[in-house]
Amino acid sequence: MRAPGDGHGTTAGEVLLAVEGVSLSFGGVKAITDVSFDIRKGEIRAIIGPNGAGKTSMLNVINGFYHPQQGRIAFKGETRKRMRPYVAASQGIARTFQNVALFKGMSTIDNIMAGRTLKMKTGFFWQCLRHGPALNEEIEHRKFVEEIIDFLEIQAIRKMPVGKLPYGLQKRVELGRALAMQPDLLLLDEPMAGMNLEEKEDMSRFIIDVNNQYGTTIALIEHDMGVVMDLSDRVVVLEYGRKIADGTPAEVSADQKVIDAYLGVPH
Amino acid sequence: MFYREAGQYKTSYAADMAVFPIRQDLIGVLLMLAVAYVAIPMFGSEFFLSSVMIPFLVFSLAAIGLNVLTGYTGLISLGTGAFMGVGAYACYKLTTIFPGVNIIVWIVVSGFFSALVGVLFGIPSLRIKGFYLAVATLAAQFFLQWCFVRIPWLYNYNASGAIEVAQRTLFDIPITGARATPETRYFVLLTIVVVLTWFASNLVHGRIGRAWMAVRDMDIAAELMGIKLLDTKLLAFAVSSFYAGVAGACMMFLWYGGGEASDAFNINQSFNILFMVIIGGLGSLIGSFFGAAFISTLPTVLKFGLPAIGIPLAGATAEHLTHIVVGGLIIFFLIVEPHGLARLWQIGKQKLRMWPFPY
Ligand SMILES: Nc1ncnc2c1ncn2[C@@H]1O[C@H](COP(=O)(O)OP(=O)(O)OP(=O)(O)O)[C@@H](O)[C@H]1O
Ligand SMILES: [Mg+2]
Numbered sequence: 033m034r035a036p037g038d039g040h041g042t043t044a045g046e047v048l049l050a051v052e053g054v055s056l057s058f059g060g061v062k063a064i065t066d067v068s069f070d071i072r073k074g075e076i077r078a079i080i081g082p083n084g085a086g087k088t089s090m091l092n093v094i095n096g097f098y099h100p101q102q103g104r105i106a107f108k109g110e111t112r113k114r115m116r117p118y119v120a121a122s123q124g125i126a127r128t129f130q131n132v133a134l135f136k137g138m139s140t141i142d143n144i145m146a147g148r149t150l151k152m153k154t155g156f157f158w159q160c161l162r163h164g165p166a167l168n169e170e171i172e173h174r175k176f177v178e179e180i181i182d183f184l185e186i187q188a189i190r191k192m193p194v195g196k197l198p199y200g201l202q203k204r205v206e207l208g209r210a211l212a213m214q215p216d217l218l219l220l221d222e223p224m225a226g227m228n229l230e231e232k233e234d235m236s237r238f239i240i241d242v243n244n245q246y247g248t249t250i251a252l253i254e255h256d257m258g259v260v261m262d263l264s265d266r267v268v269v270l271e272y273g274r275k276i277a278d279g280t281p282a283e284v285s286a287d288q289k290v291i292d293a294y295l296g297v298p299h
Numbered sequence: 300m301f302y303r304e305a306g307q308y309k310t311s312y313a314a315d316m317a318v319f320p321i322r323q324d325l326i327g328v329l330l331m332l333a334v335a336y337v338a339i340p341m342f343g344s345e346f347f348l349s350s351v352m353i354p355f356l357v358f359s360l361a362a363i364g365l366n367v368l369t370g371y372t373g374l375i376s377l378g379t380g381a382f383m384g385v386g387a388y389a390c391y392k393l394t395t396i397f398p399g400v401n402i403i404v405w406i407v408v409s410g411f412f413s414a415l416v417g418v419l420f421g422i423p424s425l426r427i428k429g430f431y432l433a434v435a436t437l438a439a440q441f442f443l444q445w446c447f448v449r450i451p452w453l454y455n456y457n458a459s460g461a462i463e464v465a466q467r468t469l470f471d472i473p474i475t476g477a478r479a480t481p482e483t484r485y486f487v488l489l490t491i492v493v494v495l496t497w498f499a500s501n502l503v504h505g506r507i508g509r510a511w512m513a514v515r516d517m518d519i520a521a522e523l524m525g526i527k528l529l530d531t532k533l534l535a536f537a538v539s540s541f542y543a544g545v546a547g548a549c550m551m552f553l554w555y556g557g558g559e560a561s562d563a564f565n566i567n568q569s570f571n572i573l574f575m576v577i578i579g580g581l582g583s584l585i586g587s588f589f590g591a592a593f594i595s596t597l598p599t600v601l602k603f604g605l606p607a608i609g610i611p612l613a614g615a616t617a618e619h620l621t622h623i624v625v626g627g628l629i630i631f632f633l634i635v636e637p638h639g640l641a642r643l644w645q646i647g648k649q650k651l652r653m654w655p656f657p658y
Pocket of ligand 2: 089
């Protein structure tokens with residue numbers, strides 16, 4: 033695989049995405065209250081917190097699916113009041129979903145190929161003929177997709193409709209579909225939820241490899257603290273929609289508020 | 300034994316991506332083309348051509364159109380009949396105003412008119428789905444039907460309100476009008492259907508088809524991957540209505556040879572096409588042909604086939620029997636096998652690939 037975008041090789045420390053004072057509510061329900069944090073180029077940034085803390089909502093704000101009432105989002109140096117899904121996708125933000133959101137009726141290959149849509153340019157006319165530029169383009173992107181399939185070790189299920197696959201494999205295909213976008217920022221919403229130990233180890237390895245080999249910046253929501261400690265460079269902790277801690281895994285796990293909120297004290 | 304991929308190694312992605320991955324599939328299609336172009340005109344009677352094959356081909360085209368919208372993109376439409384009508388009337392006006400241009404050109408161009416109308420009525424699909432979209436397309440159906448009757452300009456102010464198909468020729472051979480033979484009309488129609496099916500197959504196997512299916516299966520994920528929902532849905536409406544429009548023009552000019560058009564493009568026709576798509580298989584081009592073949596020939600088979608083998612059957616009974624069979628099958632397929640006859644075809648092929656071993 034080629035290195036995605038300009039993510040690789042740049043110095044870690046440069047801010048890729050900054051969320052500033054974001055608040056989001058649904059009617060009376062406050063999902064996020066005045067949260068600020070940043071994600072630096074090349075890092076794995078974990079977002080943790082108890083159920084309902086607002087983690088998924090935060091990802092939805094970042095890729096423009098939810099529009100916050102307050103705050104700003106700066107991505108690649110450009111500041112916006114809110115993202116839009118199309119802008120986020122074309123600027124290089126990809127994601128996976130907490131509840132797998134694959135295209136169930138399509139095969140593994142077609143799902144991952146769909147991730148290449150934004151990179152495919154041939155127009156309607158050539159698409160009708162499926163020759164010339166359209167065919168060349170299809171072959172070129174198919175090669176890229178096959179590399180992802182090799183990387184994720186899912187060769188055996190390439191042609192299967194994904195709806196029939198076991199959950200663990202579906203999560204893997206979903207990661208593949210996000211990788212096909214060659215994102216600069218990859219948002220993973222509980223990629224290991226519901227997996228057994230072995231599957232978790234595989235998934236952790238893929239995440240580390242994506243980060244190392246392609247320099248992709250990753251934001252990761254995860255409940256398994258062991259995984260978070262192992263994988264992430266920095267952790268932001270949310271509780272009831274507020275940020276209660278932000279720092280390295282060691283700092284965060286020593287923080288009394290975090291211990292109270294997340295690691296022990298029941299609500 | 301004969302239907303195997305053994306020994307056919309794919310050495311390039313191009314080969315693996317081919318629409319017919321197994322050589323026998325390609326041979327099968329070529330064989331079907333040979334039958335359609337050579338055997339049927341040679342051995343088929345005039346009755347067979349004009350009462351079985353021509354209706355079958357017209358409906359296949361319409362079913363492919365609706366399948367693009369409903370089967371591939373997941374947008375239900377009850378306006379297919381009206382979109383066919385737009386094609387028929389557009390063709391009528393075009394050939395009246397420009398009689399010198401070949402009628403085949405106008406049949407194809409009329410598809411663009413119904414594509415435009417389809418896009419207009421497809422705009423609400425960004426906001427509404429399922430049942431509500433069905434109602435919106437129903438509104439399109441009734442509005443357009445109203446236009447077909449109330450705007451006399453559309454039918455050239457004929458006292459009867461009917462479309463009159465004049466004679467049009469290609470290389471001096473009449474292809475429409477009273478003197479066009481069933482063979483000629485069949486060849487013209489067959490060629491249109493073959494070319495448009497090939498286009499549809501290319502579309503659904505490429506970037507555009509994947510975008511359609513992505514929107515159908517999980518629109519949120521599709522949107523967050525940069526697939527523009529409105530554009531994708533409107534393109535599906537455009538392509539779908541284009542096929543319906545061409546089918547409608549073919550229906551009037553190559554099959555009916557004119558007539559009370561507003562009847563041919565009513566809500567019953569919309570349901571008829573929808574049933575073909577459901578029975579044939581949602582999201583399958585071959586299924587569109589199966590569904591069209593099944594529903595368009597069933598009445599003929601019952602009416603002429605059963606008496607031929609000695610079972611007496613009155614015309615009205617045959618019609619009722621058709622309704623019962625079709626209704627029963629729709630319930631069966633909706634509950635048991637949403638992929639319709641096309642799925643049974645797939646299973647059959649899979650069994651054949653394994654044959655004679657059960658697993
Ligand atoms: N679309 C929505 N409409 C109304 N309320 C919502 C919506 N999305 C999220 N919420 C509410 O916002 C709060 C935060 O939800 P969110 O899904 O972001 O939590 P989370 O941290 O991802 O939780 P979990 O660990 O269970 O996935 C919850 O109270 C939830 O009910
Ligand atoms: Mg969540």
